[in-house]
Amino acid sequence: MNTKQFLYRFFIAAIVVLIIAACSKDIVGRTDNTIALQPANIDLNAGSWKPVLLTAPTDIVVATPIATNSPDYIIQINEIKSFQANITTEEKNLVAYWSAGAILRWNEILRELVAKHNLAPYQNADGTYPFPSANNPLAYPLFPFANPPYAARAYAYVSAAQYDALVTAWYYKKQFNRAAPYKVDSSLKVLVPKSDLPSYPSEDAVVEGTAVEMLKLLFPGDQDYIQQRAEEHRRARLISGANVRSDIEAGEALGKAVAQKFVARARGDRAGAAAGNQTIWTKLETDCAARGETPWQSLESPKRPPMLPLFGKVKTFLFDSLTAVSLRAVAPPSTSSKQMKDETEEIYQLVKNPTRERTAIVQFWADGVATYTPPGHWDAIAAEDFINKNFSEVRWARNMALLNMSLMDAAIVCWDTKYFYFNPRPSQLNPAIKTLTGMPNFPSYVSGHSTFSGAAAAILSHIIPDRATAYDAMAKEASVSRMYGGIHYRSDCEVGLTVGKNVGGYAIKRALTDGAE
Amino acid sequence: MKYFLSIPLITVFLIITSPLISHAQTDMDAIMMEKKQFCVGPMYSYNSWKNYWEGSLKRENLNLGTVSSQTFSLMGAYGVSGKLNLLFNVPYITTKASAGTLHGMKGIQDLSLYIKWMPVEKQWGPGTFSLYAIGGVSVPLTNYVADFLPLAIGLHSKTASARLMLDYQVGKIFVTGSATFVARENITIDRTSYYTEQIHLTNEVSMPDASNFNFRAGYRSSKLIAEAVLNKWTTLGGFDISRNNMPFPSNKMNATTIGANFKYVVTPNHKLSLVGGGNTTVAGRNVGQATNFYGSIFYILDFTHKTKKADQSGKTN
Numbered sequence: 001m002n003t004k005q006f007l008y009r010f011f012i013a014a015i016v017v018l019i020i021a022a023c024s025k026d027i028v029g030r031t032d033n034t035i036a037l038q039p040a041n042i043d044l045n046a047g048s049w050k051p052v053l054l055t056a057p058t059d060i061v062v063a064t065p066i067a068t069n070s071p072d073y074i075i076q077i078n079e080i081k082s083f084q085a086n087i088t089t090e091e092k093n094l095v096a097y098w099s100a101g102a103i104l105r106w107n108e109i110l111r112e113l114v115a116k117h118n119l120a121p122y123q124n125a126d127g128t129y130p131f132p133s134a135n136n137p138l139a140y141p142l143f144p145f146a147n148p149p150y151a152a153r154a155y156a157y158v159s160a161a162q163y164d165a166l167v168t169a170w171y172y173k174k175q176f177n178r179a180a181p182y183k184v185d186s187s188l189k190v191l192v193p194k195s196d197l198p199s200y201p202s203e204d205a206v207v208e209g210t211a212v213e214m215l216k217l218l219f220p221g222d223q224d225y226i227q228q229r230a231e232e233h234r235r236a237r238l239i240s241g242a243n244v245r246s247d248i249e250a251g252e253a254l255g256k257a258v259a260q261k262f263v264a265r266a267r268g269d270r271a272g273a274a275a276g277n278q279t280i281w282t283k284l285e286t287d288c289a290a291r292g293e294t295p296w297q298s299l300e301s302p303k304r305p306p307m308l309p310l311f312g313k314v315k316t317f318l319f320d321s322l323t324a325v326s327l328r329a330v331a332p333p334s335t336s337s338k339q340m341k342d343e344t345e346e347i348y349q350l351v352k353n354p355t356r357e358r359t360a361i362v363q364f365w366a367d368g369v370a371t372y373t374p375p376g377h378w379d380a381i382a383a384e385d386f387i388n389k390n391f392s393e394v395r396w397a398r399n400m401a402l403l404n405m406s407l408m409d410a411a412i413v414c415w416d417t418k419y420f421y422f423n424p425r426p427s428q429l430n431p432a433i434k435t436l437t438g439m440p441n442f443p444s445y446v447s448g449h450s451t452f453s454g455a456a457a458a459i460l461s462h463i464i465p466d467r468a469t470a471y472d473a474m475a476k477e478a479s480v481s482r483m484y485g486g487i488h489y490r491s492d493c494e495v496g497l498t499v500g501k502n503v504g505g506y507a508i509k510r511a512l513t514d515g516a517e
Numbered sequence: 518m519k520y521f522l523s524i525p526l527i528t529v530f531l532i533i534t535s536p537l538i539s540h541a542q543t544d545m546d547a548i549m550m551e552k553k554q555f556c557v558g559p560m561y562s563y564n565s566w567k568n569y570w571e572g573s574l575k576r577e578n579l580n581l582g583t584v585s586s587q588t589f590s591l592m593g594a595y596g597v598s599g600k601l602n603l604l605f606n607v608p609y610i611t612t613k614a615s616a617g618t619l620h621g622m623k624g625i626q627d628l629s630l631y632i633k634w635m636p637v638e639k640q641w642g643p644g645t646f647s648l649y650a651i652g653g654v655s656v657p658l659t660n661y662v663a664d665f666l667p668l669a670i671g672l673h674s675k676t677a678s679a680r681l682m683l684d685y686q687v688g689k690i691f692v693t694g695s696a697t698f699v700a701r702e703n704i705t706i707d708r709t710s711y712y713t714e715q716i717h718l719t720n721e722v723s724m725p726d727a728s729n730f731n732f733r734a735g736y737r738s739s740k741l742i743a744e745a746v747l748n749k750w751t752t753l754g755g756f757d758i759s760r761n762n763m764p765f766p767s768n769k770m771n772a773t774t775i776g777a778n779f780k781y782v783v784t785p786n787h788k789l790s791l792v793g794g795g796n797t798t799v800a801g802r803n804v805g806q807a808t809n810f811y812g813s814i815f816y817i818l819d820f821t822h823k824t825k826k827a828d829q830s831g832k833t834n
Contacts, residue, residue, distance in 0.1 A: 366708065
């Protein structure tokens with residue numbers, strides 16, 4: 001081949017490569033094309049399931065719906081028909097997106113908000129740190145700083161509120177038994193799978209209304225975005241023919257009413273005071289030193305106050321405060337003990353020459369800055385398995401609530417343990433330990449990842465027993481990833497897993513008695 | 518015999534963004550190897566920065582201190598003919614932060630291959646005008662971690678690039694300009710989701726393409742080359758690092774650098790030459806304000822069986 005031929009071929013090949021490279025950038029997210037939810041069981045009797053916060057579904061009053069032969073109802077059917085007559089591609093995509101499931105999609109939106117807000121504030125000029133303010137969420141530092149405890153609490157409140165709201169909705173669905181619009185008017189096209197579930201109030205609008213109301217409290221600076229997603233959700237349901245407007249309006253009102261009860265609980269759950277103050281931060285250090293232990297120190301520069309030292313006092317969902325204290329881990333090895341020295345050396349050896357495989361495990365489970373945190377990761381794992389199970393919306397909500405209440409309570413017990421012992425990180429005891437992930441700014445014992453993962457694996461194994469082995473393996477890998485990363489000792493991880501599993505046990509106990517099994 | 522002049526490493530983010538511009542040997546200069554000559558040599562480079570641009574905000578980071586990288590490369594060029602050269606580069610990189618707890622990274626990064634073609638070289642006015650077309654590809658050689666900026670050793674994206682370059686030399690004074698388009702393939706990272714300006718529930722990351730403009734001018738003889746270089750790397754897309762966030766491979770990394778290069782031919786028969794230079798970042802976005810120094814020794818292996826005589830232009834020998 002002569003030079004000219006070679007060059008000609010080379011440049012043609014180069015152009016082809018460039019075009020392919022430029023065109024192959026579309027990425028499909030794992031749940032982008034999730035098929036429409038078509039529950040194996042509509043759980044018609046879920047109105048009798050045990051709510052989390054409500055005493056009974058009748059705590060919320062839902063008005064009797066208008067009759068399906070009334071002129072108003074016929075107007076609402078015609079509204080759907082007019083939407084469908086002018087349907088755009090964007091609207092078809094909206095219908096497909098939301099038909100995958102309301103709990104799934106709002107959980108994903110919540111995870112997105114957490115990831116967006118999981119950023120520690122930058123320091124002030126004088127080396128102190130500013131705190132986000134719920135009253136001024138758009139001023140820097142943005143409110144909230146959605147760190148793992150904040151996120152765990154947010155997931156739990158949204159999930160539990162959605163569960164209570166759907167139990168209430170199911171109660172009224174069965175009571176009023178108003179058929180879906182496509183059953184009333186057989187000429188109506190329906191763009192989602194048909195269901196025998198009564199459509200008043202709309203379960204989708206219940207989930208949406210609950211989320212919108214809860215997120216006003218949890219993500220007050222993101223209202224424009226949240227409202228936009230809510231509007232799309234409501235519109236998708238109307239366009240699809242699954243609900244008439246009165247189904248949607250009643251569902252949304254019901255969701256908001258239930259959420260308001262959870263908002264009231266959240267305002268009094270002591271999370272607002274979890275950041276503590278200088279007096280508390282100093283006392284933690286002096287108390288630890290008085291016990292003869294080396295107190296934890298922030299390894300950030302400038303030194304940052306410890307993350308949410310009073311989060312361990314937050315009101316739990318699955319058990320009372322005395323039980324929470326009883327779940328606290330036993331004391332870690334003394335910082336002056338041989339065991340602590342050995343455990344520190346073990347971490348040093350692990351990080352000295354990291355393997356690619358271990359680094360991948362660290363990265364996979366890191367769930368650090370600008371991610372949806374470990375609780376969000378477990379929600380993602382659960383969501384992808386729940387998709388395969390074809391749960392009804394109410395069962396989705398129930399399972400997500402069990403998972404997220406476990407994760408929040410795990411955060412509470414873990415944080416209580418962390419600040420009870422105030423144990424230093426490996427890099428504090430041996431500065432030669434360099435980490436393969438960001439250094440968390442709170443005490444070491446016990447590992448948050450391990451506690452979260454132990455709790456999540458326990459309740460998920462109860463929900464989907466055939467995945468129990470996989471969940472257990474994932475929890476262990478998440479746990480050990482923190483040793484590989486150089487930020488936790490073996491004791492932190494192993495005890496954390498056990499503490500988490502114990503917390504998860506309370507969720508299992510609840511699951512066995514909530515009427516859903 | 519042809520000359521071999523290394524361009525400076527342009528260390529775009531916090532690390533090296535593009536194999537194309539970061540450790541190119543002669544892919545951006547107007548110098549060709551003679552037929553059947555193979556020029557090869559090791560290169561060492563040191564890059565460091567203390568300040569960086571978080572979006573457009575310049576800041577320091579007390580939890581990183583000074584971030585530095587050392588690169589040990591093997592580079593070479595082979596003359597298929599006097600008008601067609603093949604070039605390669607393989608770097609081994611180590612990174613380090615002087616403060617904070619983050620672990621440095623090290624490893625073999627990307628193999629870069631270029632084909633450099635000079636279809637036009639003719640007298641024009643008082644000097645010589647030449648035109649070059651350069652195509653390149655780069656491929657990660659190891660499974661290094663890209664998602665650990667600013668300490669990752671690279672972005673782990675396969676790239677393909679196309680460059681047009683013009684050179685004009687009058688006597689021993691020359692000026693060279695080039696424009697490059699770099700297509701970058703998506704990468705996969707070790708985690709299952711990430712946030713850019715929205716959540717992505719995938720381990721695949723869309724990498725924005727990039728452009729590069731390079732201008733250089735100076736003195737070029739058979740014995741000595743001295744040049745000043747201006748380089749502008751622009752990421753065509755990507756997003757800004759949000760406040761106090763960590764950088765991410767698909768950030769919009771832009772950098773304008775200025776620098777100087779020198780090449781000195783040590784031996785009379787042109788077989789051995791010393792190359793050195795440096796550059797500094799004068800403007801940037803989502804990159805470190807890096808300063809870079811490098812040095813290299815090149816040796817020419819002649820696979821022809823007759824000794825060629827060097828001419829005086831330094832550009833065409």
